[in-house]
Amino acid sequence: MRRLHARWERAHGAQGEGGFTLVEVLLAMFLIVAMMVVTIGVLLSSLVTIAVARQRQSGAALATQSIESMRALPYSTVTAGSAAGCDTTLGLAATTDNVSGAGASAVFSPSSTVLAIAPETLVVNTQSPCAYTTTVDSTTYTVRQYVTRSATSDAFALTAIATWKKKNGQAGTSVERTETFSPGGCLQDSLHPFSGPCQAAFSARGGTDAMSVSVTPVDAAGVPQAAEPSITLVLPAASSTLEVEQSVALTSTGVAAGGVDSTGTASSSPQVLTAGSDPTSTVQQTFSGVVSVPGRSTTSVLGATTLTAATGTTTGSLGGAVSAGSGACLMPTATGAAAAVSTGPAGALRPCAVAGLVHGGPATLALGGAQLFTSEGVRTSAGAAQVYKGTSAGVCGATAPGCARASAARSIGTARFLPGVAPVGLWQLTGLTESAVAERGATTPTPTQARSGTLRLWTGVAYTDVPLTGLDATYVWDSTGTGFPPVTAGSVTVTGTLVVTTGGSTLDGASDCADEACVVQVDSGSISGRFTVTDTAAGQAWAVDVQLGGATAVAAYQEAPVA
Structure with a gap:
């Protein structure tokens, strides 16, 4: 039996106990080593590439x-x-x-x-x-x-x-x-101490001052009652600014006619447009905008009295360019009109910003049913530009590299204060025009400012007309006999002061503008006043502040050292 079993195993073999032959083992080891060599080569090559990078x-x-x-x-x-x-x-x-x-x-x-x-x-x-x-x-x-x-x-x-x-x-x-x-x-270390590029610096700002008339309730001593309503009538204003030194920044701002109530909420927000040559801050190289603000009415209520500011539509435009495509900038002039000023070759870096607004009116500020202030025919404009030498007659002269130019102009057809207490009001402005033009460069032309028109004043019995040209005076309606007498209409009595200042200019800096910036500023003067309106029947008084401002232009320049 054992011999038969042994014979059967030799004939059929022992199933399940087979193994790899030596050849198979050697071939497998060879393949593994080859794959490892290739992998290590790729790894070492990658490490070298990373190290080289x-x-x-x-x-x-x-x-x-x-x-x-x-x-x-x-x-x-x-x-x-x-x-x-x-x-x-x-x-x-x-x-x-x-x-x-x-x-x-x-x-x-x-x-x-x-x-x-x-x-x-x-x-x-x-x-x-x-x-x-x-x-x-x-x-x-x-x-x-x-x-x-x-x-x-x-x-x-x-x-x-x-x-x-x-x-x-x-x-x-x-x-x-x-x-x-x-x-x-540019070898003056005190001015540009580092090895970056340096160049002439130009700065210009032209604008008309904000015009407003505000009413605030006051007590018997004239102290404002802060908790009571107030209201402000705002008239149009425009401004333009320019900054040039290695990069350019332009801004034009337009303030439309509107009102501000006692909470500080304005019925018309300013419109501001900007441009610049620095792509890290803005990609806007030019801007243009149309201003079209409809008429507004703003009210504040004090007991049975309503304070109301009402305006008509304000129209106009804002514009500016880092590189003036036409080389011309439409800027206000000494006459108050706008004229094209050539800022340099077309397409060159000759920045220009302008703003212009028109408010035909009327604009009114009323206390109950009585008008405190009215105006019509308000125009305001401003411009700021870097002007290349000798490109426009009478602008900047022929000295390189040109100048910074700023200008502003404003006109008011008619403005009346308290038209109900006298035939045409306590005082009236007619045909007011004013302008300011400033230039600053290697040479500085004489800055110009102008104002014209007529101021009509009620003396209590008649009117006196005063030319606004060169006017610098203070007019008082009071109870002390130092000026005009107080004005009474029914139960309303008016006292106050109107101040008109003449324009002027200042010039700072050395003539060559090399060691410091040279600045010129010019303004057309200002018109402002403060009045008290007392209603004895209502047992209430109001303070009325008038700020009509003027036109202002500022230009600054600093030449590139050793340029």
């Missing part, structure tokens, strides 16, 4: 750092020649790499494989041609820096070349290059 990033950062270090130094240190040698306090040492010639004949001539440029005149000073070495992540970098000058302009080129040995054994190079430019050299 990191080296390249460090090299670029070091070259950029070298450029920024030069730009952070005084301009004269970087751009003026010097025999003092490289600044050892900054770790710099002289280098002759990429340099041919010596002294005044030194030329920066890098290999085309490093930087493909024509040879440039080398500036030899404490920063150029200099080099330093540094170690980052066990890699040694050599950074060489050069300052060169253009043969055709005042521009200087700053070049930094970083070199190192890559992880793969090859040579690594990173080149950074920029320009620093200033008209005429």
Whole structure:
């Protein structure tokens, strides 16, 4: 039996107990090793690529750092020649790499494989041609820096070349290059101490003062009753501003006629449009807007008395451009009319901002059923611009690089105060026009201001007419006999003061505008008043403040040093 079983096992084999042959084992081991070798090769190659990329990033950062270090130094240190040698306090040492010639004949001539440029005149000073070495992540970098000058302009080129040995054994190079430019050299450190570009600075602001008439309840002593309602009638005002120094900022603002109640809520919000040349703050290079604000009515209630401010439609426009497409800017002039001022060649950087509003009226401020103030025919405009030399007759003169120009104008057809207490009011303005024009540049034309029209005053028994041209006076209606007597109509008595000031101008700064900004400011004067209206029948008094302001223009300029 045992022999039969043994014989059967030899014939059929022992099932389930087989294994790999030696050949199979060796083949499997070979395949595993081969796959590991390939994987390790790819891994090592990736590590080298990452390391090389990191080296390249460090090299670029070091070259950029070298450029920024030069730009952070005084301009004269970087751009003026010097025999003092490289600044050892900054770790710099002289280098002759990429340099041919010596002294005044030194030329920066890098290999085309490093930087493909024509040879440039080398500036030899404490920063150029200099080099330093540094170690980052066990890699040694050599950074060489050069300052060169253009043969055709005042521009200087700053070049930094970083070199190192890559992880793969090859040579690594990173080149950074920029320009620093200033008209005429701009070598006054006190004005522009750093190596960034410097240029003439222009600033202009033209505008008409806000016009308003407000009513506030007061007690017997004339002290405002803060808890009681008040109201303000607002008349149109316009302003434009300009700032130019390496970048441009423009703003035009229009305030439409409206009212403000006792809570401070305005029935018409100002419209403000802006533009600028700095893309980090705005991409708006031009702006234009149409102003069309319908008539408004604003009320405040004091017991049985209603205070009401009502206006008609205000129309107009706001506009501005960083680069004037036509080279012309429609600005108010000394006559009060708008005229096209050529700001420079079409498409050039000749910024201009303008604003203009018209309120035909009428605008009224009423206390109960009695009118306190009315106006009609209000026009206001303003402009601010940088004007290129000699492009418009009588504007800025012919001296480069031109000037900052600001202007403003306003007119009022008729304005009456308390028309119910006298035939045409306690006082009346007729045909008021005023303007202000200021320019500031390397030369400063005489600023101009003008005001005309007629002021009619009620003396208690008759009217007296006073020309507004050159007027500087104070008129008083009081009970002391120093001016006109108080005016009484029924149960209402009016006292108060009207002040009219003449215009003027101020001029600050040296004539050459090199060491400090030169500023000119001019205004057409102002008209303001404060009155008390007492109603004995109602047992109430109101303070009425009148602020009609005037036209103002301000222009400032600072020339580029040594320009």
